[in-house]
Amino acid sequence: xxxxxxxxxxxxxxxxxxxxxxITILILFILVGIFFRAKDTTDFYAAGRGISRVGxxxxxxxxxxxxxxxxxxxALMYGSGYHGLAYVVGWTGGYxxxxxxxxxxxxxxxxxxxxxxxxxxxYSKGLRAVGAIIAILISISYCVGxxxxxxxxxxWVMGINYGVAVIIGGAVVLTYTLISGMLGVTKNMxxxxxxxxxxxxxxLFILTFxxxxxxxxxxxxxxxxxxxxxxxxxxxxxxxxxxxxGHDFAIVPSPEYAMPWDPPTGQTFFQWxxxxxxxxxxxxxxxxxxxxxxxxxxxxxxxxSVVWGLFFICILYWSAPAYAAxxxxxxxxxxxxxxxxxxxxxxxxxxxxxxxxxxxxxxxGGVSAAFSTVSGLxxxxxxxFAHDLYVRVINPEASPRRQLLYARLATILMAVIxxxxxxxxxxxxxxxxxxxxxxxxxxxxxLFLLGIWWSGSNKQGAIxxxxxxxxxxxxxxxxxxxxKSGVQLPAHEFISYxxxxxxxxxxxxxxxxxxxxxxxxxxxxxxLEIRKFLIEQVHS
Amino acid sequence: xxxxxxxxxxxxxKPTTDxxxxxxxxxxxxxxIWAVAIFGFQILLKVIEKPTPEPAWDxxxxxxxxxxxxxxxxxxxxxxSQSALSVLGKVAIDPVHRRALDNMISWAAFNIAxxxxxTILDDKLRSFENVAVATDDPTAxxxxxxxxxxxxxxxxxxxxSPSDIRGRIAAVEINSSMMQSFSDENRMVFREAMDLxxxxxxxxxxxxxxxxxxxxxxxxxxxxxxxxxxxxxxYCVRTDMFNKKYGVAD
Numbered sequence: 161x162x163x164x165x166x167x168x169x170x171x172x173x174x175x176x177x178x179x180x181x182x183i184t185i186l187i188l189f190i191l192v193g194i195f196f197r198a199k200d201t202t203d204f205y206a207a208g209r210g211i212s213r214v215g216x217x218x219x220x221x222x223x224x225x226x227x228x229x230x231x232x233x234x235a236l237m238y239g240s241g242y243h244g245l246a247y248v249v250g251w252t253g254g255y256x257x258x259x260x261x262x263x264x265x266x267x268x269x270x271x272x273x274x275x276x277x278x279x280x281x282x283y284s285k286g287l288r289a290v291g292a293i294i295a296i297l298i299s300i301s302y303c304v305g306x307x308x309x310x311x312x313x314x315x316w317v318m319g320i321n322y323g324v325a326v327i328i329g330g331a332v333v334l335t336y337t338l339i340s341g342m343l344g345v346t347k348n349m350x351x352x353x354x355x356x357x358x359x360x361x362x363x364l365f366i367l368t369f370x371x372x373x374x375x376x377x378x379x380x381x382x383x384x385x386x387x388x389x390x391x392x393x394x395x396x397x398x399x400x401x402x403x404x405x406g407h408d409f410a411i412v413p414s415p416e417y418a419m420p421w422d423p424p425t426g427q428t429f430f431q432w433x434x435x436x437x438x439x440x441x442x443x444x445x446x447x448x449x450x451x452x453x454x455x456x457x458x459x460x461x462x463x464x465s466v467v468w469g470l471f472f473i474c475i476l477y478w479s480a481p482a483y484a485a486x487x488x489x490x491x492x493x494x495x496x497x498x499x500x501x502x503x504x505x506x507x508x509x510x511x512x513x514x515x516x517x518x519x520x521x522x523x524x525g526g527v528s529a530a531f532s533t534v535s536g537l538x539x540x541x542x543x544x545f546a547h548d549l550y551v552r553v554i555n556p557e558a559s560p561r562r563q564l565l566y567a568r569l570a571t572i573l574m575a576v577i578x579x580x581x582x583x584x585x586x587x588x589x590x591x592x593x594x595x596x597x598x599x600x601x602x603x604x605x606x607l608f609l610l611g612i613w614w615s616g617s618n619k620q621g622a623i624x625x626x627x628x629x630x631x632x633x634x635x636x637x638x639x640x641x642x643x644k645s646g647v648q649l650p651a652h653e654f655i656s657y658x659x660x661x662x663x664x665x666x667x668x669x670x671x672x673x674x675x676x677x678x679x680x681x682x683x684x685x686x687x688l689e690i691r692k693f694l695i696e697q698v699h700s
Numbered sequence: 701x702x703x704x705x706x707x708x709x710x711x712x713x714k715p716t717t718d719x720x721x722x723x724x725x726x727x728x729x730x731x732x733i734w735a736v737a738i739f740g741f742q743i744l745l746k747v748i749e750k751p752t753p754e755p756a757w758d759x760x761x762x763x764x765x766x767x768x769x770x771x772x773x774x775x776x777x778x779x780x781s782q783s784a785l786s787v788l789g790k791v792a793i794d795p796v797h798r799r800a801l802d803n804m805i806s807w808a809a810f811n812i813a814x815x816x817x818x819t820i821l822d823d824k825l826r827s828f829e830n831v832a833v834a835t836d837d838p839t840a841x842x843x844x845x846x847x848x849x850x851x852x853x854x855x856x857x858x859x860x861s862p863s864d865i866r867g868r869i870a871a872v873e874i875n876s877s878m879m880q881s882f883s884d885e886n887r888m889v890f891r892e893a894m895d896l897x898x899x900x901x902x903x904x905x906x907x908x909x910x911x912x913x914x915x916x917x918x919x920x921x922x923x924x925x926x927x928x929x930x931x932x933x934x935y936c937v938r939t940d941m942f943n944k945k946y947g948v949a950d
Contacts, residue, residue: 383917495838
C-alpha cells in the first residue's frame with residue numbers, strides 16, 4: 161500500500177532558518193577569501209609556505225573532509241552496512257602510507273605541484289604535461305561528487321530543483337576560489353574545519369542524549385545503537401521514543417547492517433578489500449593532497465601536519481557511522497519511504513526531531529565540506545594547467561600576471577565541466593569520489609613511490625608504467641560509463657566486477673609499478689644529476 | 701646511499717647508510733603492522749565466518765514445509781507470518797521481494813482470522829486503505845487514526861505483543877487485494893527472500909560485544925582509526941629522534 165511516505169515531508173519546501181545559516185556561512189567564506197587573497201603566483205599556488213603545523217593539519221582535514229566524508233560515508237553504511245566501513249578505513253589508512261612513504265620527501269623535493277615533481281624527477285616535459293592533465297582529470301572527477309553534494313544540500317535547504325542547486329552552488333564556490341587562491345583557501349579551510357566538525361557533532365550529541373544512549377562520547381555511544389540494529393529494538397512504551405513522523409524508535413533484528421559482506425547488500429569480501437586498498441593508495445597519489453605538503457615550511461612540519469590532519473579527519477570519521485546507525489532505526493518504518501541515501505545525515509537529524517536550525521547548520525556543514533574540498537581541487541587543477549602546462553611546456557616566458565590569469569581561466573573552465581557532469585547524477589557521492597582515488601592510485605602514486613624510493617626508475621619506465629595504469633583506468637571508466645548509458649560491452653559483467661570504477665586501482669597500481677620497474681631495468685639509467693639530487697636533497 | 705660520489709643510487713631495499721637502513725626497517729615495521737591490522741583482520745573474519753540464520757528463519761524453516769504442502773493451520777501461518785514480517789521490517793528490501801512478502805502476510809491473515817476477525821479486519825483495513833490512497837502525509841490525523849485502529853486487529857491475528865514493532869509494520873504492508881491467494885511465483889520469490897535476508901555471515905568476532913559494539917565493528921570503525929593516528933604519531937616521534945641522532949637536516 162504505502163500511499164503515504166515520509167520522504168516528501170522530510171524534503172519540504174524553502175527552509176528560511178537553514179537558508180540564512182547557509183548564506184551567512186558562504187558570505188563568511190568569501191569575506192575571509194577577500195581578506196587573505198592571493199597577491200602573486202607564489203601565494204596562489206602554495207600559500208606562501210607560512211602555515212603552521214596545526215593550521216596545516218586543519219587545512220588538510222578540511223580539504224579532505226569533502227561531501228563524500230560528510231554525506232557519502234554515512235550513505236554507504238546506511239545502504240550497504242559493513243561494506244561502507246571499507247571507505248572509512250580506506251580514506252584514513254592511506255595517510256599512514258602517505259606519511260611514512262612520501263610526506264617528508266615530497267616537501268624536501270621542493271616543488272609546487274605533482275606534475276612539477278613528475279616532470280623534474282623523470283626529466284621529461286612530456287611527462288610533466290601528462291602529469292598535469294592527469295591532475296586536472298583527477299580534480300574534475302573528484303569535484304563531480306562534491307558538486308552533487310552541494311546540489312543535494314542546496315536542494316534540501318532551498319526546496320529548489322537539483323540542477324538549479326548544482327549551478328548556484330558551483331557558481332558560489334567558483335567565485336570565492338577565484339577571489340582568494342590558496343592563501344585565502346587555506347585560511348578558509350581552518351574556519352571551514354571548525355564549522356564542519358561542530359555542525360557534524362552537535363546533532364550527534366543530541367541524538368545520543370535524546371534516544372538514551374551514552375551521549376558524552378557519541379563516537380562510542382553509538383556502539384549500542386549498532387547492536388540494537390543487529391539484535392532488534394522493541395517498542396519502548398514506557399519512554400515513548402518516536403521519530404519526527406511519529407513512528408516508534410524500534411526496529412526488527414537487522415544483522416545485515418553490521419555483518420561483514422552480508423548477502424542482501426550485494427557486496428563481497430573482495431570488493432571490501434579492493435575498495436579499502438584502492439582508496440588508500442589513491443590517498444597517497446592525489447595531487448591536491450600532495451600539494452598541501454608544499455605549504456609547510458619544513459619536511460618535519462609536513463610529517464607532523466599529517467598527524468594533525470589525520471587526527472582532525474578521524475574525529476569526523478569516528479562519528480559518521482553513528483548517523484547511519486541512527487538513520488537505520490529512525491527510518492525503519494516502511495512509511496518513511498525511500499530516502500536519498502546521500503542526504504541520510506540530514507534526514508537522520510530531521511527524523512530525530514532535532515531543532516530545524518541545528519539541522520540547517522548541519523546542512524551548511526555539508527556544504528562547507530564540499531566547498532573546502534572543491535576549492536582545493538580547483539586550485540590544484542588550475543595550478544596544473546597554468547603552471548605545469550602553460551608556463552613549463554607552452555610559454556616559459558609568461559609573466560606572473562599572465563600565469564595568474566590562466567590559472568583563473570582554468571578554474572572557470574573546470575567548474576563549468578564539473579557542473580555539466582554533476583548534473584548527470586551518475587552514482588552515490590562517495591562512489592564518484594572513489595573513481596578519482598583509483599585514477600590517482602593507478603597513475604600518480606606509482607610515479608611518486610618509485611620516484612622517491614628508487615633512483616633506478618627512469619623516464620622510459622615511468623612512461624610505460626603510466627601507460628599501463630592509464631590503460632586499466634580507461635578500461636574501467638569506459639565500462640562504467642557504458643553501463644550507466646545502458647550499453648553492454650564484451651565481458652561486461654566480468655570487467656565491471658573486477659575493475660569496478662571505484663576500485664580498479666587494486667590491480668592497476670601494482671601492474672603500473674611492475675611495468676615501471678621492468679622497463680627501467682631494461683633501459684638507460686636515470687641521469688646522474690637526478691640521482692645526485694635525490695641523495696643530496698630528498699634523502700639527505 | 702652509496703659512499704662513492706660517482707655512483708649515486710637510492711634503493712629502498714638496499715640502503716647503504718646506517719640511517720637509511722634504520723629508516724627502511726622502521727618503514728617496513730609500520731607497513732607490516734598497518735597491513736596486518738587492516739587486511740589480516742578482514743581475512744580472519746572471512747575465514748572463520750559461518751552462514752548463520754536468524755531465529756526468524758529457523759521458525760519459518762520449521763513450518764514452511766507443511767504450508768508449502770497445503771496446510772493452512774493458523775499456528776503455522778502465524779509463525780511464518782511473523783518471520784515474513786521480520787524481513788519486511790528491514791530497511792532495504794527489493795520491491796519484488798517486498799511484493800511476495802506482502803502477498804504472504806495478506807494471504808496468511810485471511811486464513812488465520814476466524815469469521816469475526818475477518819469482518820473486523822475487512823472493515824478496518826478497507827477504511828485505512830481508503831484514507832491512505834487519499835493522502836501522501838503519514839502524519840495526517842485521519843491516516844494515523846485509521847492505522848491505530850487497524851494495528852490491534854493485526855496484532856491479534858498474527859499473535860504479536862503490543863511492544864512488537866512487527867504489528868505496526870503489518871499495518872502498512874498488508875494488502876486487501878492480495879488476501880485470496882498466494883501465487884506460485886510469489887511463493888518462490890518468498891522463499892528466496894527469506895534465505896537472502898535472514899541468513900548472515902557471523903562468527904565469534906561478530907557476536908562478542910565490546911563497549912556496546914559488535915567486536916568486529918568496533919575494531920574496524922573505531923580501533924583501526926586510533927591505530928592509524930597512533931602509527932603516524934609514533935612514526936613522527938621516531939623520525940625526529942633518528943634525524944636528531946644522525947644529524948639529518950629538515
